[in-house]
Amino acid sequence: MPLVVHHLDNSRAQRVLWLLEELGVPYEVKHHKRIKLQAPPELKAIHPLGKSPIVEDRGHTLAETGAIVEYVLEAYANGRLRPPPGSDERLRFTYWLHYAEGSAMPPLLIHLMFALMPRRSPALLRPLVRRIAERSQAGYSRPQLKLHMDFWESELGRSTWFAGEELTAADIMMSYPVEAAAARAKALEGRPRLAAFLERVHARPAYARAVARGGPVIPAR
Numbered sequence: 001m002p003l004v005v006h007h008l009d010n011s012r013a014q015r016v017l018w019l020l021e022e023l024g025v026p027y028e029v030k031h032h033k034r035i036k037l038q039a040p041p042e043l044k045a046i047h048p049l050g051k052s053p054i055v056e057d058r059g060h061t062l063a064e065t066g067a068i069v070e071y072v073l074e075a076y077a078n079g080r081l082r083p084p085p086g087s088d089e090r091l092r093f094t095y096w097l098h099y100a101e102g103s104a105m106p107p108l109l110i111h112l113m114f115a116l117m118p119r120r121s122p123a124l125l126r127p128l129v130r131r132i133a134e135r136s137q138a139g140y141s142r143p144q145l146k147l148h149m150d151f152w153e154s155e156l157g158r159s160t161w162f163a164g165e166e167l168t169a170a171d172i173m174m175s176y177p178v179e180a181a182a183a184r185a186k187a188l189e190g191r192p193r194l195a196a197f198l199e200r201v202h203a204r205p206a207y208a209r210a211v212a213r214g215g216p217v218i219p220a221r
């Protein structure tokens, strides 16, 4: 039985498909559709948090993208997409692998929540809520995002990919924060290395195959 990926539309689960495509691992996609941005309740029957991605393989049910990526690398990669232990690249790899969900995503999510606040407020209060949300973005999430995005740009000056000269699974992890920051926070403006990173990502045949099976990563605006 092939590995199963529970995939939510327009989501970070695309990274798991991309990883599997890079490695040539056969897999099945179970598609789940968002209801008002949220995951549908049936996902909670598979894992208590009901978030995507979830992977089922060899009797295991796995959640959390970084943990899934580590599992897939151990089970199927035979040393590919991960620098050798003990190397400087391996330390950088581990850093970005964890950083992507642990540090890059929180300010992006907070920024998105502020942006959604006015849309979800009663019409009468909307102008006031918009002002509060914009102030909150200006005071917190925008400066935080700038800090992170400038850091990415500077790190990509050290090497072609985040953890060295070769593509690794850390780049696959980082692709989602970079895509989200490009869509929500103009990350690519004035950051040529970041723009080139995303171009290289989009040019990979395995990435295109993953999008063909899972759909686009970021909702069309």
Ligand SMILES: N[C@@H](CCC(=O)N[C@@H](CS)C(=O)NCC(=O)O)C(=O)O
Residues within 6 Å of the ligand: 008, 010, 011, 012, 013, 037, 038, 039, 040, 050, 051, 052, 053, 063, 064, 065, 066, 101
């Ligand atoms: N850190 C977790 C985040 C999982 C997560 O929040 N997934 C989103 C998809 S982008 C989701 O399921 N959102 C729907 C919801 O929260 O109901 C991971 O990387 O797996």
